[in-house]
Amino acid sequence: MPSAIPGPITRFADLVEEARRLGPVKVAVAAAEDEHALEAIKLATQAGLVSQAVLVGDADQIAGLAEALDLDLSPHQVVEAPDDEGAARYAANLVWRGEAAVLMKGALATASLLKPVVALERTRDSVQKPLLSHVAVFEVPTYHKLLLVTDGGMVISPTLEEKVRIIGNAREVAAVLGIAVPKVAVLAAVETVNLKMPSTVEAHELVQMAKDGRLTGVLVDGPLALDGAISAVSAAYKGIEGPVAGDSDILLVPDIELGNSLGKSLIYFAQAKMAGLVVGGVAPIVLTSRSESPEGKLTSLALAVLYAGASR
Amino acid sequence: MPSAIPGPITRFADLVEEARRLGPVKVAVAAAEDEHALEAIKLATQAGLVSQAVLVGDADQIAGLAEALDLDLSPHQVVEAPDDEGAARYAANLVWRGEAAVLMKGALATASLLKPVVALERTRDSVQKPLLSHVAVFEVPTYHKLLLVTDGGMVISPTLEEKVRIIGNAREVAAVLGIAVPKVAVLAAVETVNLKMPSTVEAHELVQMAKDGRLTGVLVDGPLALDGAISAVSAAYKGIEGPVAGDSDILLVPDIELGNSLGKSLIYFAQAKMAGLVVGGVAPIVLTSRSESPEGKLTSLALAVLYAGASR
Numbered sequence: 001m002p003s004a005i006p007g008p009i010t011r012f013a014d015l016v017e018e019a020r021r022l023g024p025v026k027v028a029v030a031a032a033e034d035e036h037a038l039e040a041i042k043l044a045t046q047a048g049l050v051s052q053a054v055l056v057g058d059a060d061q062i063a064g065l066a067e068a069l070d071l072d073l074s075p076h077q078v079v080e081a082p083d084d085e086g087a088a089r090y091a092a093n094l095v096w097r098g099e100a101a102v103l104m105k106g107a108l109a110t111a112s113l114l115k116p117v118v119a120l121e122r123t124r125d126s127v128q129k130p131l132l133s134h135v136a137v138f139e140v141p142t143y144h145k146l147l148l149v150t151d152g153g154m155v156i157s158p159t160l161e162e163k164v165r166i167i168g169n170a171r172e173v174a175a176v177l178g179i180a181v182p183k184v185a186v187l188a189a190v191e192t193v194n195l196k197m198p199s200t201v202e203a204h205e206l207v208q209m210a211k212d213g214r215l216t217g218v219l220v221d222g223p224l225a226l227d228g229a230i231s232a233v234s235a236a237y238k239g240i241e242g243p244v245a246g247d248s249d250i251l252l253v254p255d256i257e258l259g260n261s262l263g264k265s266l267i268y269f270a271q272a273k274m275a276g277l278v279v280g281g282v283a284p285i286v287l288t289s290r291s292e293s294p295e296g297k298l299t300s301l302a303l304a305v306l307y308a309g310a311s312r
Numbered sequence: 313m314p315s316a317i318p319g320p321i322t323r324f325a326d327l328v329e330e331a332r333r334l335g336p337v338k339v340a341v342a343a344a345e346d347e348h349a350l351e352a353i354k355l356a357t358q359a360g361l362v363s364q365a366v367l368v369g370d371a372d373q374i375a376g377l378a379e380a381l382d383l384d385l386s387p388h389q390v391v392e393a394p395d396d397e398g399a400a401r402y403a404a405n406l407v408w409r410g411e412a413a414v415l416m417k418g419a420l421a422t423a424s425l426l427k428p429v430v431a432l433e434r435t436r437d438s439v440q441k442p443l444l445s446h447v448a449v450f451e452v453p454t455y456h457k458l459l460l461v462t463d464g465g466m467v468i469s470p471t472l473e474e475k476v477r478i479i480g481n482a483r484e485v486a487a488v489l490g491i492a493v494p495k496v497a498v499l500a501a502v503e504t505v506n507l508k509m510p511s512t513v514e515a516h517e518l519v520q521m522a523k524d525g526r527l528t529g530v531l532v533d534g535p536l537a538l539d540g541a542i543s544a545v546s547a548a549y550k551g552i553e554g555p556v557a558g559d560s561d562i563l564l565v566p567d568i569e570l571g572n573s574l575g576k577s578l579i580y581f582a583q584a585k586m587a588g589l590v591v592g593g594v595a596p597i598v599l600t601s602r603s604e605s606p607e608g609k610l611t612s613l614a615l616a617v618l619y620a621g622a623s624r
Contacts, residue, residue: 140581142580142583143581152501156501156508156509187569187573188569189468189568189569189573190572196468197468197568199569225573225576226572226573226576226577227576227579227580227603230581231580234580234603237602238603253569253573254569255569256501256509257499257500257509257511257565257566257570258570258573259501260501260537260538261499261501261565261570261573262573262574262577264537264538265538265578265581265582266577266581267539268454268538268539268542268543268546269452269455269577269581269582269584270454270577270581272581290549291539291545291549291550
């Protein structure tokens with residue numbers, strides 16, 4: 001067997017390979033009576049990423065779908081749950097007790113899945129309650145490495161304090177991709193602080209926090225418009241210096257609308273591939289969607305395996 | 313000569329051709345001592361889009377740059393101005409009096425250029441003072457027609473009332489592109505109204521206004537996430553019906569950060585070309601930037617010529 005891939009992971013193929021090398025994990029699926037979730041479990045089991053899935057939900061429907069999908073249920077476990085709420089609670093508890101390493105969404109609303117997760121996280125005995133945030137990882141044909149965008153899926157309009165923690169969550173995802181000190185661009189429409197644009201003021205504050213050690217393990221620059229953040233040519237035109245401009249690993253967006261639209265622009269217009277996780281809790285959460293390709297589902301699960309492996 | 317291009321313009325080459333057919337216009341350039349503005353004037357004059365440019369600014373510098381760029385000044389007029397403020401005021405007045413059809417930015421800040429424009433517009437004898445907004449037109453290789461995004465350049469965080477007027481301004485740009493009743497997608501992160509996301513509430517309100525005739529000449533749908541707005545496949549997956557989903561002409565974004573980032577994502581990641589105008593005043597305003605290609609500058613001027621021709 002080859003040893004660990006040297007340097008950061010820059011392609012999804014390597015991400016899946018690295019997750020396979022790390023070995024399979026146990027996954028809890030809430031409301032598993034879902035064609036797309038079961039298809040992902042099938043692929044990830046075949047790929048050596050999942051050792052066992054606990055499929056919580058409508059047992060009859062799960063059995064029927066498994067047959068239709070040609071998914072062998074023998075390594076897995078089916079647990080009957082009366083409704084979505086019960087399924088989410090059971091699956092979240094499995095992960096909370098460490099009996100599964102990854103939580104996965106089936107045929108239920110994201111809010112229903114997250115409700116018991118948030119309730120459990122609130123019982124944590126720590127000064128600071130955890131913040132769950134969404135980190136999307138993109139393989140963009142026109143960018144020279146993987147690009148992380150956060151948060152386009154969980155926190156609607158983060159405060160400055162929440163932005164600090166969203167950066168921290170993204171830093172952990174970057175770490176499992178082999179990016180030791182990720183370069184974070186705080187996105188705005190301009191490069192100068194403008195009191196009429198709060199995103200620029202908070203970008204300046206985040207840069208200060210990184211300078212004086214209140215925000216560690218990352219290189220931060222901002223406010224940056226997208227071109228300066230990801231294009232070395234544009235950064236040079238604009239006279240933006242420093243290590244982040246033109247070479248960002250993480251784009252911190254001001255709100256969920258921007259993160260969501262930017263991600264979809266990458267997928268639909270720039271033909272990018274995406275893997276996504278909700279992180280910040282005891283275990284990563286995979287929210288695969290209907291419109292994702294089988295390859296996308298596999299990559300999201302591989303990212304979850306890497307993340308879970310790193311926090312073991 | 314062929315007659316007018318039938319149906320909407322879907323490529324920038326046709327846009328330039330149509331502007332050429334319409335005939336050249338007079339352009340006022342504020343602070344024309346700018347290599348990039350003069351290069352645009354040179355190209356647009358050669359292409360038959362500009363009959364005369366009034367180059368307001370530092371006459372010596374303008375003459376020097378014209379020589380370096382091999383720009384023949386004989387059809388044009390150079391007007392000495394003491395400073396940026398004076399140049400902007402002179403150029404804005406030319407356009408205000410109808411002595412030039414297009415206002416163009418040279419070597420001065422956008423805010424300095426717009427200051428006298430806004431002051432003049434405020435003197436207009438109308439119930440409703442005009443709202444200036446930015447409309448970006450993109451030719452995206454992965455989209456089946458031209459795509460307008462507004463407002464990623466002027467209005468920072470529009471109110472509902474301003475959104476109505478931003479749509480009206482974009483509708484006029486769509487009209488000169490031959491799009492009689494443009495399809496407007498009001499962008500958000502989700503497709504359902506969520507009181508925690510004001511963009512979804514206002515999207516719903518805009519749809520209602522279009523239904524009951526308070527917003528005319530457009531088809532409006534929203535809230536829509538980007539995928540449902542521009543991908544028929546995604547719209548079908550999500551069960552979104554109606555004429556807008558998957559076939560949008562205009563994307564109305566909730567704020568300048570999203571418009572700016574989306575536009576730059578199209579240019580830098582999806583290899584799109586852009587033409588942009590500030591509209592809503594007596595004449596279109598062209599803000600070409602240093603990082604734009606010569607072709608991009610020409611397209612923006614061609615769009616301005618079409619727009620000016622339509623309002624003649």
